[in-house]
């Protein structure tokens with residue numbers, strides 16, 4: 001569904017990622033792993049069309065066979081709005097502190113889909129109930145909710161939007177252990193029940209192995225290994241993957 005082909009990103013004469021190639025199959029969870037600075041977030045920024053201003057991307061990012069790098073800015077904004085949904089590390093930063101949750105949830109979902117507020121309330125209320133969030137949270141401000149509740153709100157948005165691709169960039173890093181598991185269970189449920197394709201970026205190998213079907217291992221801006229998670233974790237081929245796993249388990 002999403003296919004990254006020899007993607008390179010250069011900024012101020014420095015190559016930040018080089019010839020990155022991997023696929024994100026439809027309906028599966030694919031995880032990018034690698035230590036800090038390996039290029040995980042830069043790859044995601046390129047996919048989202050959110051690279052730093054002077055960065056230059058080359059190669060291909062194909063969504064259903066269309067190369068995103070050949071699209072106009074306007075087309076990419078539209079594509080991001082209609083087909084992608086992103087959950088970042090710190091949900092608190094995804095929301096404005098000065099607006100009630102109902103306005104922000106509407107902007108992230110119903111508004112994007114062209115729904116009226118009445119339709120939005122009807123649908124969102126049911127989704128929140130399913131996630132054990134009372135609809136009363138819609139009347140609250142983000143700072144009145146916990147980090148775990150805010151990440152659940154992001155899942156609620158994904159359930160509403162049903163995006164073609166959900167990108168979760170270190171979604172559990174700001175959560176404590178128990179809430180992390182809870183969040184990952186919801187993400188897996190979204191994939192199981194709705195067939196949502198997920199690209200999960202994490203430096204936490206436990207999270208990758210518990211959730212993903214396949215894995216992309218990055219080191220210093222390069223993909224060193226890809227494959228089914230069980231194959232890569234049981235029989236890693238690249239010395240860097242071996243080292244990562246040996247240091248972890």
Ligand SMILES: Nc1ncnc2c1ncn2[C@@H]1O[C@H](COP(=O)(O)OP(=O)(O)OP(=O)(O)O)[C@@H](O)[C@H]1O
Pocket residue numbers: 011016034035036037038039040041042043052203
């Ligand atoms: N805005 C930027 N300007 C210049 N260089 C950058 C910028 N953002 C990232 N880099 C560089 O790009 C490379 C890849 O960084 P990236 O943030 O993609 O790594 P990462 O694997 O996501 O790390 P982390 O897990 O710490 O987020 C690093 O060398 C980093 O220093």
